[in-house]
Amino acid sequence: MHPATEKLVSLLKEKSFAVEACDYAQRGYHLEIDLEADRLRELAQCLLAEEMYLVFVGGLHVAPAIEVVYQFASYDRACRLVVRVAADGDNKVPTISDIYHGANWHERETRDFFGVDFVGHPNLIPLILAEEDVDLKPLLKADDDLKESAALRWVTVEEQPETEEKADKD
Amino acid sequence: MPPELLRMIIAAVLVVAFVFLNAMILGYMERKVSAHIQRRPGLMEVGPHGVLQLIIDGLKLIGKQLVVPEGSNRFLFRLAPLLSFAPCVLPFVVIPFSKKLQIVSMDISLIFILAMTSINVIAILVAGWASNNKYSLFGTFRSVAQAVSYEIPMLLSLLSIILMTSTFSLQGIIAAQKYYWFILVQPLAFIIYFVSGLAETNRAPFDIPEAESELTAGFHTEYSGMGFSFFFLAEYANMFTVCSIATVLFLGGWKGIPLPLGDFTGIVWFLLKVYGLLFVMIWARWTYPRVRFDQLMSFCWKYLIPFALANLLITAVVVKLI
Amino acid sequence: METAQLNLEPATDIPHDNRYYLNMGPQHPSTHGVLRVLLEMDGEYIINPQPVLGYGHRMHEKMAEHKNWMAFMPNTGRMDYAAALPYNHGYVALYERLCGIEVPERAEYIRVITSELNRLVSHHLWLGAFLLDLGAFTPILYTFIDREKVLDILEDITGSRLTYCYFRVGGVSKDIDDKFVERTREFIKYQRQRFDVYNKLVTGNIIFIKRAEGVGVISKDMALRYGVTGPVARGSGINYDVRKNEPYSVYSKFDFEIPLGQNGDSLDRYMVRLNEMEQSLRIIEQALDQLPEGPYLAKAPKKLKMPVGDSSFSVEAARGELTYYMISGGGDIPYRLKIRVPSYSNLSVLPELGQGILLSDLVTAMGSLDLVIPEIDR
Numbered sequence: 001m002h003p004a005t006e007k008l009v010s011l012l013k014e015k016s017f018a019v020e021a022c023d024y025a026q027r028g029y030h031l032e033i034d035l036e037a038d039r040l041r042e043l044a045q046c047l048l049a050e051e052m053y054l055v056f057v058g059g060l061h062v063a064p065a066i067e068v069v070y071q072f073a074s075y076d077r078a079c080r081l082v083v084r085v086a087a088d089g090d091n092k093v094p095t096i097s098d099i100y101h102g103a104n105w106h107e108r109e110t111r112d113f114f115g116v117d118f119v120g121h122p123n124l125i126p127l128i129l130a131e132e133d134v135d136l137k138p139l140l141k142a143d144d145d146l147k148e149s150a151a152l153r154w155v156t157v158e159e160q161p162e163t164e165e166k167a168d169k170d
Numbered sequence: 171m172p173p174e175l176l177r178m179i180i181a182a183v184l185v186v187a188f189v190f191l192n193a194m195i196l197g198y199m200e201r202k203v204s205a206h207i208q209r210r211p212g213l214m215e216v217g218p219h220g221v222l223q224l225i226i227d228g229l230k231l232i233g234k235q236l237v238v239p240e241g242s243n244r245f246l247f248r249l250a251p252l253l254s255f256a257p258c259v260l261p262f263v264v265i266p267f268s269k270k271l272q273i274v275s276m277d278i279s280l281i282f283i284l285a286m287t288s289i290n291v292i293a294i295l296v297a298g299w300a301s302n303n304k305y306s307l308f309g310t311f312r313s314v315a316q317a318v319s320y321e322i323p324m325l326l327s328l329l330s331i332i333l334m335t336s337t338f339s340l341q342g343i344i345a346a347q348k349y350y351w352f353i354l355v356q357p358l359a360f361i362i363y364f365v366s367g368l369a370e371t372n373r374a375p376f377d378i379p380e381a382e383s384e385l386t387a388g389f390h391t392e393y394s395g396m397g398f399s400f401f402f403l404a405e406y407a408n409m410f411t412v413c414s415i416a417t418v419l420f421l422g423g424w425k426g427i428p429l430p431l432g433d434f435t436g437i438v439w440f441l442l443k444v445y446g447l448l449f450v451m452i453w454a455r456w457t458y459p460r461v462r463f464d465q466l467m468s469f470c471w472k473y474l475i476p477f478a479l480a481n482l483l484i485t486a487v488v489v490k491l492i
Numbered sequence: 493m494e495t496a497q498l499n500l501e502p503a504t505d506i507p508h509d510n511r512y513y514l515n516m517g518p519q520h521p522s523t524h525g526v527l528r529v530l531l532e533m534d535g536e537y538i539i540n541p542q543p544v545l546g547y548g549h550r551m552h553e554k555m556a557e558h559k560n561w562m563a564f565m566p567n568t569g570r571m572d573y574a575a576a577l578p579y580n581h582g583y584v585a586l587y588e589r590l591c592g593i594e595v596p597e598r599a600e601y602i603r604v605i606t607s608e609l610n611r612l613v614s615h616h617l618w619l620g621a622f623l624l625d626l627g628a629f630t631p632i633l634y635t636f637i638d639r640e641k642v643l644d645i646l647e648d649i650t651g652s653r654l655t656y657c658y659f660r661v662g663g664v665s666k667d668i669d670d671k672f673v674e675r676t677r678e679f680i681k682y683q684r685q686r687f688d689v690y691n692k693l694v695t696g697n698i699i700f701i702k703r704a705e706g707v708g709v710i711s712k713d714m715a716l717r718y719g720v721t722g723p724v725a726r727g728s729g730i731n732y733d734v735r736k737n738e739p740y741s742v743y744s745k746f747d748f749e750i751p752l753g754q755n756g757d758s759l760d761r762y763m764v765r766l767n768e769m770e771q772s773l774r775i776i777e778q779a780l781d782q783l784p785e786g787p788y789l790a791k792a793p794k795k796l797k798m799p800v801g802d803s804s805f806s807v808e809a810a811r812g813e814l815t816y817y818m819i820s821g822g823g824d825i826p827y828r829l830k831i832r833v834p835s836y837s838n839l840s841v842l843p844e845l846g847q848g849i850l851l852s853d854l855v856t857a858m859g860s861l862d863l864v865i866p867e868i869d870r
Contacts, residue, residue, distance in 0.1 A: 026803065080806075147821050457630060465702055
């Protein structure tokens with residue numbers, strides 16, 4: 001691990017963020033944090049101070065609650081950080097658009113596609129979708145397709161369930 | 171019918187015909203020259219090397235519907251192209267194509283031409299205002315500011331020649347260039363005049379009122395068919411006028427190696443020089459990027475006008491001393 | 493530096509009735525596609541430019557949730573139409589890593605060569621279009637002559653000229669032959685001479701320099717806040733290139749430089765892209781020299797079985813960092829695919845970038861960002 005990344009990890013741990021190192025060779029990012037919505041802004045401020053830029057903000061429709069995925073990365077070394085935040089009951093997540101200005105559009109887009117309400121966003125109007133499609137939320141899954149959040153967590157190739165093998169052969 | 175009136179009618183017809191012909195030649199020339207600058211063949215389809223293309227284009231433009239945009243001032247909108255076209259024709263009346271090929275010989279022909287060419291700006295103002303389009307309005311603002319500013323260095327540079335010849339008559343100025351062309355003694359005035367001329371006729375790199383990539387087409391965005399083509403004709407007529415003044419004042423007008431019937435055939439030299447200058451204009455347009463509006467203005471007020479004034483002063487002193 | 497901005501602070505003290513709105517786009521010559529920018533203006537000065545997106549929206553992310561990798565491949569070529577191969581690359585590379593498929597070395601070299609050729613194509617297009625924005629009509633035809641040559645080379649092996657679908661999980665769909673190598677070498681030689689022409693025609697031109705210098709300045713801090721990547725970030729002096737930072741494919745084997753700017757203005761971005769073209773040529777040259785023999789396509793199962801979980805793959809597209817972030821629930825169809833496109837973040841700078849500048853400068857600044865709108869709208 002790059003020394004600067006190690007420093008970042010210890011800093012985040014100091015602030016009691018649950019940072020976990022990932023296998024970069026398999027997953028393409030180095031660090032992972034599962035976060036409660038109310039600590040998101042604190043984390044974002046911390047990351048901006050550490051000169052991590054925002055790669056993207058994306059939604060993920062899972063049961064029980066929609067998750068918002070943030071990826072941050074560094075300009076001067078290979079260091080990617082994925083943050084997953086579960087929205088609370090009313091699909092609410094605090095905005096980080098005043099900290100990372102680039103998040104403004106990403107959050108509007110996530111609101112378009114998933115209906116996540118970013119609390120405190122100055123201008124949460126449709127960006128990609130047309131104004132009349134404000135309630136379309138195209139990326140929400142149908143009930144049959146919806147999976148549990150826990151069922152989408154990383155498992156290494158060796159631990160993969162064998163069950164699907166049979167289905168493939170049909 | 172008195173012979174003088176008959177002469178005027180024939181002359182008027184000839185002048186209008188020449189304006190149309192000039193637009194066709196220039197239109198063809200511009201497209202062909204630009205094509206070769208850009209390493210492509212250009213017009214090739216209609217006629218040999220596409221020489222008849224402009225006739226087809228003309229017919230097409232005549233056949234097009236005149237669209238009047240909603241909310242525009244109908245009367246002014248229709249008036250503007252005519253307002254732009256008519257004054258552009260008039261300078262041709264006094265341009266000395268050859269020693270004897272000049273329809274009216276006026277003592278103040280230079281002032282007459284300058285007065286007529288500056289009417290064009292009013293037509294642009296009317297066109298942009300009547301279009302009810304913000305882009306057109308932008309073009310208009312820019313165009314008016316530009317034309318008003320660039321008239322000053324233009325006139326100042328021409329005044330240096332007037333000081334030397336003490337006449338406003340174009341034939342008189344040509345006659346004064348008996349031994350040498352004035353471009354040799356007034357190179358700075360020529361450059362200032364030519365640059366201002368580019369700006370006056372809204373040609374690139376000063377085509378800010380039309381700036382395709384910014385204002386789509388500036389003041390004539392909303393014009394279609396003949397409405398557009400009148401602006402087009404006016405632009406080319408204006409270019410011709412600007413270049414013929416340059417030819418008369420700096421390049422010895424119709425003078426050149428004597429030809430048989432020199433009193434009439436001087437037109438060959440005259441047209442050669444004019445179209446040579448027009449070629450330079452086209453060349454510049456297809457080579458340079460466009461300047462920005464504030465750069466254009468500061469270039470005029472900070473460089474052209476001071477240099478033109480200095481040139482005028484030096485000329486005045488030298489003329490007085492000699 | 494402050495030529496453009498010096499005249500006007502974001503003018504809050506202007507009475508409201510002096511402001512008006514101007515719609516730039518969706519059909520406007522300088523928005524390069526169906527982008528609409530709603531401009532709040534005071535005279536020719538822009539107070540607040542707000543891009544309005546979505547005119548070319550196709551919901552690729554939803555399509556990805558219903559298609560296996562091969563069925564979605566053509567979609568990847570249709571986001572950034574100017575440089576589609578890096579989009580192919582990121583997508584197949586993500587699958588390869590997830591499913592543990594070894595890619596033959598020859599295939600990786602072919603990928604790098606074609607991707608870099610595609611980057612050249614994209615920069616050719618940008619160079620012409622940017623200068624068209626500045627009112628120079630001729631350079632675009634010069635760059636298109638060169639672009640045509642690359643497209644012909646690429647067409648021969650990929651089968652298409654614009655929306656490529658050439659890469660496969662496990663390699664590429666068609667091997668390159670000696671003719672390709674020869675033509676590419678010839679092109680490299682030719683292109684090196686053409687830089688001279690570009691420089692004579694454009695770079696030294698005083699009008700061009702005056703128009704581009706100090707216009708649309710993106711500071712390092714601003715780039716960080718907006719997540720700007722690619723040549724736009726490098727123009728601001730940020731030494732960031734996915735090819736160097738997280739070398740994927742065989743990029744670590746090549747010797748190339750990352751051109752950097754200093755001021756972050758339009759001129760710097762122009763110089764960065766122009767130098768990047770030369771670096772691309774260097775990479776292609778080295779790749780052709782080292783090109784190994786061997787298979788060009790590994791055997792991959794028809795139906796891929798992905799492990800459960802999320803993973804991410806970034807490549808350097810022509811406009812910046814492209815990231816595919818996939819969440820798989822097992823099987824061969826992703827549960828969710830998030831596509832992070834570079835132009836999206838690069839354009840999001842515009843509302844701040846465009847404050848208080850002239851309309852002409854906005855056109856310059858937007859041109860220098862090198863936007864491809866279908867990529868932003870997805």
